[in-house]
Structures are given as C-alpha cells and as structure tokens.
Amino acid sequence: MLGKAVFRRILRWGVALFLVNCSDQTGPEIQQGHLSLVPTFASRAAQVVQVDSVRVQLLRSDSTTVALDTVVAVDPDSNTVVLDFTVILFSQTETFFVEMWLLDPVGEIVFHSGPDVVTATAGTTGGGEGTEVVLDYIGVGSDAADVRITSTDLVVLFGQTLALSAEAVDSLDEIIPDTPMLWISTDTTRATFPQSDVGALVGGTVRGPVDVVAELLTGQRDTATVLVQPVPSSVAIVSGDGQSGDVATGLTNPIVVQVNDANDQGIQGVAVKFTTADGGSFTPDSVVTDAQGQVSTTWTLGAAPGTQTATAAVVGQTGVEATITADAVQKVATDLAIVSGDAQTGTVGLELADPLVVLATDALGNPVGGTTIDWVVGLNDGTVDPVQSVTDAEGLAATAWTLGTTVGANSVTASLPQPLASPDSVSA
Numbered sequence: 424m425l426g427k428a429v430f431r432r433i434l435r436w437g438v439a440l441f442l443v444n445c446s447d448q449t450g451p452e453i454q455q456g457h458l459s460l461v462p463t464f465a466s467r468a469a470q471v472v473q474v475d476s477v478r479v480q481l482l483r484s485d486s487t488t489v490a491l492d493t494v495v496a497v498d499p500d501s502n503t504v505v506l507d508f509t510v511i512l513f514s515q516t517e518t519f520f521v522e523m524w525l526l527d528p529v530g531e532i533v534f535h536s537g538p539d540v541v542t543a544t545a546g547t548t549g550g551g552e553g554t555e556v557v558l559d560y561i562g563v564g565s566d567a568a569d570v571r572i573t574s575t576d577l578v579v580l581f582g583q584t585l586a587l588s589a590e591a592v593d594s595l596d597e598i599i600p601d602t603p604m605l606w607i608s609t610d611t612t613r614a615t616f617p618q619s620d621v622g623a624l625v626g627g628t629v630r631g632p633v634d635v636v637a638e639l640l641t642g643q644r645d646t647a648t649v650l651v652q653p654v655p656s657s658v659a660i661v662s663g664d665g666q667s668g669d670v671a672t673g674l675t676n677p678i679v680v681q682v683n684d685a686n687d688q689g690i691q692g693v694a695v696k697f698t699t700a701d702g703g704s705f706t707p708d709s710v711v712t713d714a715q716g717q718v719s720t721t722w723t724l725g726a727a728p729g730t731q732t733a734t735a736a737v738v739g740q741t742g743v744e745a746t747i748t749a750d751a752v753q754k755v756a757t758d759l760a761i762v763s764g765d766a767q768t769g770t771v772g773l774e775l776a777d778p779l780v781v782l783a784t785d786a787l788g789n790p791v792g793g794t795t796i797d798w799v800v801g802l803n804d805g806t807v808d809p810v811q812s813v814t815d816a817e818g819l820a821a822t823a824w825t826l827g828t829t830v831g832a833n834s835v836t837a838s839l840p841q842p843l844a845s846p847d848s849v850s851a
Contacts, residue, residue, distance in 0.1 A: 461555045462523060462536060468605035468640045471620035472562065473499065475528040481510060482520040482538065490519060516544040525558065533562035560640035564602025567591040570639050572647040578692035579614060579626040580654045587622035589637035589645060607636040613651040626651050650692045653684035655737045658695070658745035661717060669754040671792025671816045673723045678705075680735045680745055681717045689716020699733035701725040701751075709738070726793035726813055728753040756783040756791035759839050762819065772828045778821045779807070781837045783814045790818025794839065801834035803827030 474497050481491040490510055510519075522537035536556045559565075572589045579585035591602035606616040606624075613633040614624050624635060630652050638644040663678035678697070682690045693712045697705040702725025710718035724731055731751050736744035764779035779798070783791045794814045798807040805827040812820040826833050 462558055463555060464534070465557050465559045466605075466638070466640045466642050468603070468638045469534065469558070469560065471603045471605050472533050472560070472640065473527055474525045474533065475499075475530075476526045478524040478526065480522045482522075483513075484518040484520075486520055486538075510543070512543055516542060518542050521556065523556065523558065527562070531562060533560065534558040535561050562603070562640075564591045564599045564604075564639060565641060566593055567599055567602055567639050567641055567643060568594040568596075570602075570604060570637050570643045570645050572635075572637050572645045574622075574647065577647060578650045578652060579624055580652055581626045581628055581630075582654070583626050585614075585624045585626070585649065587624055587635065587637075587647070587649075589622060591639055591643075603640060605636075605638045605640075607638060609634040609636065614649060624649060652690045652692055653688075655682050655690055655693055655740050655743045656685040657683050657687075658735050658737060658743060659683055659687075660735075660745050660747060663722070664747050665749070667750040667752060668724055669792070670724055670728055670751045671726045671814070672754070673706075673721050673816075674749060677719045678722050678733075678735070678747055679717055679719045680747075681715065682712050682737055682743075683716060689714075691716055694738040696736050696738050697722075697733060698736070699725065699731065701727060701731040701733075703731060703733070705733070722747075722749065723816060724749060724751045727751065728793070753793060754785055754789075754791045756794040756814070756818075756839050757786045758784045758788075759796070759837060760784070761837075764821075764824070769826050771826055771830055774823055774825045778823050779835060779837070780819055780821045783818045783820065783839065790814075790816075792816045792818055794818075794820075796820040796822075797838045797840075798822045799836045799838065800827075801836055803829050803831060803833040805833050805835070807835055 476494050476496050478494045479491065480489065482488060483490050519541050520538040521541050523535065524532050525534035527533045536558045539554065539556045541554050570589055570591045572587065574587045576585065589604060591599045591604065593599055603620060605619055606622050608614050608616055608624065610633045611627065612629045613627045613631060615627065616624055622637065632648050632650055634646050635649055636644050636646050659681045661679040661681050663674070663676050666674045666676060668674045680695065682693045682695060684690055689712070691712055691714050694709060695712065695718045696709050697720050704723045705720045706723070707720055710720055712718050722733060728751050731749050733747045734744050735747060760782045762780040762782050764777050767775045767777060769775045781796060783794045783796065785791050792814050796812050796814065798810050800807060803826065806825045807822045809822055812822055814820045824835055
C-alpha cells in the first residue's frame, strides 16, 4: 500500500495538521486510505522559538522497523511547511508509532512529540478529527521551575518603549540564561509588544494600567502591572514658590509641582528631578508623581543671601520643567560657642588630632547658617586652615589647627562679623 502525507505547521501559534493518504496495492484496484495527525504545541509561547527543520519518523507496530524517516527544511518566512511522501501498508489496517522533532537553526532539538500510536486503514477517505500529538519544548530552559519579571520601572508613555526584563530559574533558584519566553500585553490598546519574544513594551494611546505577562514554554508565567501615561507637556507649580527663608535653612513650606499632559491633566508615575545652582539642596531631590501627577519636596536654601532659583524637571523629557524662586535672608548670628577642639594637647609644629568647631546662634538660640567665622591665631604663632569658614545649616563651622614651634600654651580666637558678639577663644 502506498500513501501520501501532508504536515502543516503553524509556527507562530495555532494548530498544525498532519495528513497521510494511503492506497492499497494488495488487490487489483488501488484503495485510498487516510491517516491524520493534529500536532499541537504544549504552550502558546512556542511561537518565540525559531524552527529550522522538522523531522518525522514512522515505525511499524514492532517499534523497530522504520516506515518513514524524513527531515524537511522550514522556510523562516512561511507559517506552513508541507511534507509529501509515500508509506507502504502491509495490511488493510496497520498501526504505526509516530515521532516528531523540531530543530532550531543550529541543529538543536527544541520540540519533540511521541512516540504516539496512530492507525492507517485502507478504504477510508475521511480525515475525521485526527489523532492529537503534543509537541513539548525540550530546549534551553525546559527544566525551569519559575519565571519572574525583574523590572522595577513600570511606567511607559504614549508611543515610547519600556524595556522589561525577566529571568527563568530552576528548582534551586539558579538563573537559566537565554531561556526563551513569550511577552503578552493583556490590553493592546494601552500597550503592545511588537516582537513577542522581546520585552520591549510600546505605549499605546489609552492611559491607565495594563497587565503584562512573561510566559515560559513550559507554562510558568509572571505578571506585572505597567502604567501607561501620556507624554508630559508641562510642569505647573502648585505651591511653595516665592517663599522667604533664612540662608542655609529649610523653607517652611514644601515645594509642590504637578506634571501635566497637553490637556493639563496630571500624569502619574513620572520622575521629577529638583536641582539648584545656588548651593542649596532638596529632600528628596528626585520624586515620582502620585495619582494626581504631583510631587513634593523640601528646599534647603544655599548660604548666599538674595533670590535663589531651582528647577523641577521631568526626567527624560528635555525642556519639560518649571523654575521656582525663593528669597534667602541672612539670619543674624549674635552668639558663638565652642563645640569641640578646646584644651587639646599636641606636639609642637604638628596639627592637632581634632578640628576646632564652633556654633553660631541668634538671639533666640537658633543655629545660624551662612555666617562667616574668622579664625585668628593668638599665642605661639601656629596656623589655622581655613582662616575663614562659613557655618552650615546647623550653624557649625570648623578649622584645623597646627600648633606653633614653641613649647607652651597656644590659642586661637573664633570671631563673628563685627560689631556682633564677642569672640570665643580656644586654647591648647
């Protein structure tokens, strides 16, 4: 008996169809028979694996005699591969064991099915539903126990691309490199994966959350929620602009800004960076917008009196920023106190182990930042470095003291700008 077989394989997801037409030559007339197989992939993630060729083997019922063993190349640009061959039947009905292997471009087996038992019968012409055979993945990562999405940045803007990453791990939680996986967006109006085997998510045109899935060919999957948002158009100051505060001191009210789209609607999940060139600082200096598109930070002014400026800029969006101003007022220091470094003992001509530290305060005892302290050597002609220092936000200033070259008492005087408080002297 002679037969024909046609194998259709949908590479990119779906059901493949395998048909064998058998003719009976034992009698005076040829009889037509039909054998059909329906190969299916165990996982929809099979589409991410490139297949270069298909090997099909038919063994007769003794499981040792080969009736067919053929390899057919797969066109990488086609979703279908056709096998056309003849098979001899030795009886009206014959049982075969069928086995399939799918190979990648370097010749490695990536999918396998069987052996499965199928029966060809002469005289039948209908294909029926066919015998299902399952193609299991046996390539890299087939021993994976789990998959986890590792990305922490889970915001994508309209039309822009967010690179997502995931890793497959084995039963010992060891990473399995190069494991193929399928990336799925559960709402393609919000975001899509142009290449299903690459975690490059492109934002759509509908804002809101979308679940994305990383799925292995062995069925394990992990899900993360990505926020899809419009492209920022502007930064609006909500509050905190134009305040007045002491130099080197935190402003009373926080700085609040809002990131908006082209319709002046707030955008959630966008990072805003605060910077200033006037020596101040922000706590925190980088913040992610909340559900209203707003962020808040505290501005500590620099030490220079006068108008100070700062910028609130959307990270990654050139020119989308707002300028904030504040009036820095020089707080008046009236008192100076020794904090540490007094009454040390040292070696002539050498620097003391501890620096000299003083505290400047106002009439109410509050620390005064931004005040210049003069350090003047008295007894024994040592040196200080620096000879002038400026108090920090806590009102502290320091200098290093190198003793003179004569054995005996040494002294240094720390003074506020005149005609303020009397100087404080430290000795060694």
